[in-house]
Structure formats: C-alpha cells, structure tokens
Amino acid sequence: MTASAAAREGAAPLPRLFSRGILALVLGVYTIYTLGPFLWLATMSVRTTAEISADHYAWPKPFHWEQFRTAWVDSDFATYFWNSTLVVVGAVAVVTLIGAAAAHALARYRFRGNRLIYGILFSSIIFPPQITLISLYQILVDYNLYNSLLGLSLVYISLQLPLTVYLLEGFFARIPQDLFDAAKIDGYGDLEIFWRIVLPVGMPAIATTLILNFIQLWNEFLFAVVLITDPDKRTLPIGIRAFMGDHFQDIGMIATGVMISVIPVIIAYVFFSEKLIRGMTAGAIK
Amino acid sequence: MQDTVALQAKSRSGEAKASSSTLADPRRATRLVLAIFLGPGLLVYCGLTAYPAFRTIYDSFFTIEGMDATFVGLANYRDLISDETFWIAVRNTFIWSFVAPVLDVATGLLLALALYAGVPFARFLRVAWFTPVLLSYVVVAILWMWIYNYDWGVLNVMLRAVGLDALASSWLGDPNLALASVIVTHAWKWAGFNMVVCLAAIHSLPKEVLEAADLDNCGWGAKLRYIIIPMLRPTLLSLYILAFIGKMKIFDLVWIMTQGGPLWATETVSTYVYKRAFNWNTFDLGYPSAIATVWFLVVCASVIILNRVLGSRERLEY
Numbered sequence: 001m002t003a004s005a006a007a008r009e010g011a012a013p014l015p016r017l018f019s020r021g022i023l024a025l026v027l028g029v030y031t032i033y034t035l036g037p038f039l040w041l042a043t044m045s046v047r048t049t050a051e052i053s054a055d056h057y058a059w060p061k062p063f064h065w066e067q068f069r070t071a072w073v074d075s076d077f078a079t080y081f082w083n084s085t086l087v088v089v090g091a092v093a094v095v096t097l098i099g100a101a102a103a104h105a106l107a108r109y110r111f112r113g114n115r116l117i118y119g120i121l122f123s124s125i126i127f128p129p130q131i132t133l134i135s136l137y138q139i140l141v142d143y144n145l146y147n148s149l150l151g152l153s154l155v156y157i158s159l160q161l162p163l164t165v166y167l168l169e170g171f172f173a174r175i176p177q178d179l180f181d182a183a184k185i186d187g188y189g190d191l192e193i194f195w196r197i198v199l200p201v202g203m204p205a206i207a208t209t210l211i212l213n214f215i216q217l218w219n220e221f222l223f224a225v226v227l228i229t230d231p232d233k234r235t236l237p238i239g240i241r242a243f244m245g246d247h248f249q250d251i252g253m254i255a256t257g258v259m260i261s262v263i264p265v266i267i268a269y270v271f272f273s274e275k276l277i278r279g280m281t282a283g284a285i286k
Numbered sequence: 287m288q289d290t291v292a293l294q295a296k297s298r299s300g301e302a303k304a305s306s307s308t309l310a311d312p313r314r315a316t317r318l319v320l321a322i323f324l325g326p327g328l329l330v331y332c333g334l335t336a337y338p339a340f341r342t343i344y345d346s347f348f349t350i351e352g353m354d355a356t357f358v359g360l361a362n363y364r365d366l367i368s369d370e371t372f373w374i375a376v377r378n379t380f381i382w383s384f385v386a387p388v389l390d391v392a393t394g395l396l397l398a399l400a401l402y403a404g405v406p407f408a409r410f411l412r413v414a415w416f417t418p419v420l421l422s423y424v425v426v427a428i429l430w431m432w433i434y435n436y437d438w439g440v441l442n443v444m445l446r447a448v449g450l451d452a453l454a455s456s457w458l459g460d461p462n463l464a465l466a467s468v469i470v471t472h473a474w475k476w477a478g479f480n481m482v483v484c485l486a487a488i489h490s491l492p493k494e495v496l497e498a499a500d501l502d503n504c505g506w507g508a509k510l511r512y513i514i515i516p517m518l519r520p521t522l523l524s525l526y527i528l529a530f531i532g533k534m535k536i537f538d539l540v541w542i543m544t545q546g547g548p549l550w551a552t553e554t555v556s557t558y559v560y561k562r563a564f565n566w567n568t569f570d571l572g573y574p575s576a577i578a579t580v581w582f583l584v585v586c587a588s589v590i591i592l593n594r595v596l597g598s599r600e601r602l603e604y
Contacts, residue, residue, distance in 0.1 A: 027400055027411065034415050034478065037429045040440070056438045102327035109315045117324065124335050128535045128585050130559045130578035134571055135338035135345065137564075158334030161327060177313075190319040219422030221538040222556075226564055237424040241542060244428065251432070258425050265420050273413050280419070281483045 041262075044255035052251050064252075071256040079232060080239030081260060087149050087235060088217045091156035096210055098157075099164030100172075104198050106165070107172035108180065118169065125162045129222055132158075137226055147230050155223050160213045167212075167282055171205035172198060208279035211272050215265055236261040339582070346576035351569050362576035372577065374550045375558040378465060379534060382554070383588075386469050387529035391522055393473065394480020399510065401481075402488050412485070416478040423475075423538035430471040431543055434458050458544055461551035468543055468552050472536070480525055487521040488514065523596045530592065534585045555581050 044052055046063045071077045106118050136155055137146065145151030175198070183193050199206065221237045228234055234242060240257050247253060269276060315323075346362055348355040366372055397415060401408045418426065433440045434457035442454040457467040491514070499509050515522070537556035540546060546553035546561065555577065563574035 023400060023403070023405065027405055030397070031411060031414055034418055034474070037433060037440075038417065038421075040432075041425075041429055057443075098326040098330065101323040105315070105320055105323035108313065109320065110313045111315070111320060117328070121327070121331060124331070126531050126585060126589050127335075127339065128556065128578070128581055129537070130556060130574070131342050131582040132335055132338040134559075134563050134575050134578060135341035136334065138341070138345075138571065139338060154330075155334060158330050161330055161335075165327065190315055191322070194323070215420055219420075219424070221422065221424055221542075222560075226560075237422055240424055240428070254428065258428055262421065262425055265422075269413075269417070269420055273416075276420070277412075277416060277482050280479060281486055 041255055041258060044252060045259040046256075047252055049250050049252035052255075067252060067256045068260070071253055071260060075243060075253060075257065076231070077236075077239065077243075077257050077260050080234050080236045083149060083233055083239075084218060084235040084237075084261075087153045087156065088214060091153045091160070091217055092210060092213045094153075095157045095160045095164055095213060096206060099161055099209070100168050100199065100202070100206060101194065103165045103168035103172050104194055107169045107175075108198075118165075121162050121165050125166070133223065133226060136223070140227060147228060147233060149233055152224060152227050152235070155227065156217050156220065159220070159223070160217065164209050164213060167209050167279065168202065168205055170282070172202055175201055204275075207272075208275045208282075211268055211276050212279040215268060215276070218261075218265060342575045343579050343582075345572055346579045348572045350571040350575075355572075358572065362573050363580070365573065366576055366580065371550055371553065371558060372555075375546075375553040375555045378550075378552060379536070379554045379556075381465070382469060382472075382536065383530050383533040386473060386533055387526045389469075389473050390476050390480050390529045391484075391525050393477040394525065395484045395515075395518070395522065397477065397481040398484035398488055399514070401485055403506075412482065415481055418475045418477075419479045421475065424542055426471060426475050427539050427542035430467075430474070431458065434467055459548055461549045464544055464548060464551040468540055471543070472533070472539055475539075476529065476532070480529070483521065483525055484518065487518050491517055527589065527592050527596070531585070531589060534581075534588065 040057070043060050044056075046060045046065060046067060047058075048064055048067070051058070051060075051064075072081075102121070106114055140146040140148075140151045140155075143151075145154065179197060179201070180193060183197055188196065219237060220235075221241075224235045224238045225241070228238060231242070240254070240261060243257055244254055345355075347357060347359060349358050349362075350356075401412055405411065421429075436442060436454070436456045436459070439457075441457065445451070445454045455463055458464050495513060495517070496509070499513055504513075535556060536554050537560065540552050540554055540557050541560065544552045546557040559574045559577045559581070562568060562577065563571055
C-alpha cells in the first residue's frame with residue numbers, strides 16, 4: 001500500500017505538470033478567443049478608417065479619441081444613445097414596479113387561480129416573438145403609437161414582464177411569513193406591507209432584475225427594427241445597423257459607434273458582475 | 287382539505303366577509319387589493335401579449351393588405367405546405383436547434399470543470415468568459431463579420447499565416463459554410479452562460495460523494511463519467527432545453543450577418559417571417575401570420591415533448 005503510494009507520487013510530477021500545462025494553454029487560448037475580438041474592436045474604435053485599412057491589427061498610434069466626438073455629434077449616435085436611454089430606463093422602471101407588485105400578490109396571497117395566473121404569465125417566456133410581433137405592429141399603428149418611443153417602451157414592458165415576475169416571485173416566496181404576520185399585527189395595510197417591507201427586503205433580487213432587464217432591453221433589436229422607422233427615433237442597435245448599411249466601408253466609425261453602445265453594458269457589468277451572473281442563472285437552476 | 291373548502295366557501299360569500307377574514311388570515315386579501323397588485327401586470331399581459339397572439343392566429347385566415355382584410359380560410363396554410371423557402375427555413379432552424387445546443391452545453395460543462403479543478407485566476411476567468419453573453423447580437427454580428435472577412439478577417443489571416451491558404455474561405459458567402467459559421471458565432475456568445483450555470487450546479491453537488499470518489503482514487507475521466515455528469519443531468523437537460531428554445535427563435539444574428547443568404551443557406555423561420563411581413567413588397571400580413579402561428583405551435587409542442595422525453599428519466603436517486 002505505502003509502496004504503491006510512494007511509486008505513484010514519484011511518477012506523478014511529470015504527467016501532472018504536462019497536463020497542468022495543457023490545461024493552462026487551453027484556458028489561455030479560450031480567454032483570448034472570448035476577449036480578443038472585443039479588444040480588437042476597442043483598438044479599432046480609436047483609429048481612423050485609413051489607418052485600419054493600412055493594417056487591421058496595429059496598435060492605435062496615436063489614439064484618435066476625437067472619433068468618439070465625431071460619432072457622437074456628426075453621426076447621430078447621441079440621438080440613438082438618448083433614445084435608447086429614454087426607452088429602456090422608462091420600460092425597466094415600470095416593468096419592475098408592476099412585476100414586483102404581481103410577484104408579491106402571487107407569492108404571498110392564497111386565492112383561487114393563483115397558480116393559473118402564474119402559469120399563464122410564465123409560459124409566455126417560450127413564445128416565439130413573431131406570434132406577437134406582426135399584430136403589435138398593426139395595434140400600434142391603430143393607436144398612433146407606431147414609430148414612437150412611447151409605443152416601443154410599452155412593448156418592452158410586456159416583453160420583460162414574464163421574466164420579472166418569475167424571478168421576483170421565486171425570491172418573494174422565500175421571505176418569512178412571520179414578518180408579514182408581525183406587520184399585520186402592527187396595523188400595516190396590504191399596500192403599506194408592499195412598500196415598507198417587500199420592496200426593501202427584496203432589494204437584492206429587485207436590483208438583479210433591474211440590471212438584467214436593462215441589459216436585455218438595451219440590446220433588443222427585432223421589435224425596435226419593426227416598430228421604429230423614423231431616423232430620429234432609432235435606438236442604438238438599429239442606429240448602428242442603419243449606419244453600417246450607409247457606410248459599410250467606414251470601419252473605424254462603425255467600431256466607435258459599437259463601443260458607444262457597449263460602454264454602458266460594460267460599466268454595469270464591472271459594478272454588478274456577480275448580481276448579473278446570479279440573475280441570469282437563477283432561471284436555469286431549479 | 288377542509289381548509290381549502292372553507293376558503294372557497296368564504297371567497298364565494300362576497301366582499302364584506304372576505305375583508306373581515308383578512309384580519310384572521312394574513313395570507314388572504316380582498317379582491318380590491320389583489321386587483322391593485324395584479325391589475326397592471328395582467329393588463330399589460332392581456333393587451334400586449336395575449337391579444338396580439340390571438341390576433342395573429344386570427345389574422346392567419348385572412349389576406350391583409352393595408353386596411354383591407356379578406357377571409358381566405360386555410361389558403362395561407364395550403365400555400366405554406368408548398369412553399370419551398372419555408373421548408374428550407376424549417377430545416378435550417380431544426381439543424382440549429384437540435385445540434386448546436388449540444389455544442390453549447392458541452393463547452394459550458396468543460397469550461398466549468400476547468401474552473402472547478404482550481405485553476406489560478408478562476409474568478410477573473412469566469413467574469414471574462416461570461417462577457418460575450420452581455421454583448422448585443424448587433425455587436426456580436428458586426429465583430430464576427432469582420433472576423434470572417436475574406437481579405438483581412440482574423441480567421442483567414444491566421445490560416446494564411448500558417449500556410450493553409452487553401453482553407454481560407456468566404457465564410458459567410460459560401461452556401462456550404464454560412465450556416466456553420468453563424469452557428470459558431472452563436473455558440474461563442476452563449477458558451478459563458480452555460481459555463482456559469484454548470485459551475486453553480488457543480489458547486490451545489492454533495493461534497494461527500496466527490497470526496498469519496500477521491501478516496502477511491504477515482505481519476506478525472508471516471509469521476510466525470512460516473513459521478514458528475516449523471517448528477518448534473520437535470521441541470522444539463524434544462525440548459526439543453528433553454529438553448530433549444532433560444533435557437534428556435536433566432537433572428538437578430540442571422541438578419542445582420544447574412545439576411546438569410548446566400549441562397550437561403552442561413553434562412554431561419556424567424557427571418558423568413560420578417561421578410562414576408564416587413565421586408566418584401568408583398569404587403570400581406572396574413573401569410574406571415576400563418577407562418578408565425580405554425581411556428582408558435584411547433585415551439586410549444588417541441589418544448590412539451592422534450593420535457594417529457596428528457597424529463598422522464600430525470601429522477602435520479604442519490
């Protein structure tokens with residue numbers, strides 16, 4: 001027993017070192033594979049198209065930060081950015097509030113049809129978007145909300161509602177009932193309980209949902225491209241695509257525009273990476 | 287049991303009694319309170335999800351040009367059966383939905399195992415590998431169009447650098463390669479998501495089992511095959527189903543990278559619906575509604591069947 005153990009330890013280092021080396025190599029290559037394209041994009045965003053055409057992989061020298069000013073002012077990316085901000089912030093605020101209210105009712109109160117309502121809301125997560133897309137286009141035209149930021153915002157609220165209710169219901173259901181019983185005894189009404197207990201106690205989960213909804217809507221493309229045609233009302237994803245359609249060769253400016261759209265997401269990720277990863281995985285494990 | 291009967295009896299006996307019972311049972315609320323909490327959400331759901339969905343199904347029996355709707359019965363569905371482009375789109379979407387999730391989940395599991403094995407900088411690597419998940423499809427599509435560029439894209443530059451000039455191709459322009467190229471791009475975006483889910487699941491496995499395996503001098507291969515994969519089965523299956531659903535809906539990436547071309551090589555059902563509804567000058571919303579309705583039923587049925595088939599053997603005793 002001891003002899004074989006000793007033999008194993010004596011034999012171990014070389015293959016072990018070898019397999020460690022392979023592992024490190026694979027991980028290194030994979031990291032370059034995921035981050036490399038992004039860094040390449042970042043270098044191109046501060047180089048002019050002429051420089052890029054000369055050598056696509058050179059380090060920026062000098063850094064053309066004025067590209068960002070040009071994209072922001074002359075290429076309308078400021079308009080796209082503020083449109084995106086308006087639509088997404090509005091939709092996220094509303095969907096979180098009404099989603100939280102619905103999740104609270106579903107998690108806390110016993111009433112007939114509770115699970116049915118939950119099931120109906122939740123099942124729409126699997127709907128392919130086309131089933132609502134074509135009619136939403138007609139409906140928004142009917143109500144004069146086509147080609148308007150308000151209309152797009154309303155649609156975004158409906159898109160994120162199922163996920164919001166699903167994530168928050170799971171969390172709110174785990175708040176101990178004692179807390180609610182005590183509040184009732186202290187004379188809190190149902191609405192007060194929601195404002196003064198559920199929202200503060202549920203803040204971590206609400207923050208996760210907020211960030212998740214923000215990123216998903218910030219990146220949304222299909223509904224925006226169908227429901228917005230006016231160039232002044234474009235959001236960032238469709239603005240970038242339109243710019244690319246008109247200036248296919250202007251790689252430097254496209255890269256700058258793409259960076260402008262990515263920066264808010266990266267900032268959110270830097271500050272909230274753990275929350276975000278947890279939020280995105282919460283749906284998958286159960 | 288008696289409790290629920292009593293509750294139902296109470297709820298039938300009107301507002302007055304129900305409101306007095308809230309004091310007795312904090313789990314009950316008046317209809318007014320429920321309406322305040324659930325009302326806005328249900329209103330949004332009914333107005334912007336349920337109603338449009340029913341309207342699309344209803345519209346599929348009409349030809350709709352502008353304001354004029356003409357009832358045509360099942361004609362749209364009959365046309366659909368003989369629409370070759372539709373069947374190409376279905377085939378592409380099915381290839382993508384059944385094959386690619388295996389790739390995604392396998393990559394995710396291997397990456398998670400690497401992090402679990404305790405490599406240095408595991409925290410940094412986890413955050414780094416997750417980054418593509420957060421980029422929008424527009425950004426990912428533009429990046430990969432450049433990577434696949436024939437003249438100066440990373441892929442061809444690298445192939446030429448190692449002397450494999452013959453392999454350098456027009457990755458998105460060749461009908462035989464385009465679908466595979468777009469699938470690789472999609473896998474690049476989603477591998478990190480599968481990785482973090484697998485990692486969380488591995489960390490929640492009972493420690494004793496893995497330690498016992500270590501005591502038995504069980505190698506990594508055996509541990510993976512006989513312990514980790516069987517125990518992670520439920521997670522891996524739900525990841526597979528999630529990836530499957532995502533791919534049945536795929537639109538953005540294809541639309542920006544290839545618009546379904548070349549020669550319908552990357553056409554998916556979603557891009558085809560979009561083309562027929564908003565891009566071609568056919569001005570008929572009835573036919574695309576029929577495609578959307580069929581696809582809606584296919585997706586729901588597939589998810590139910592997958593859940594049944596994969597879920598039935600899920601119960602695992604540990």
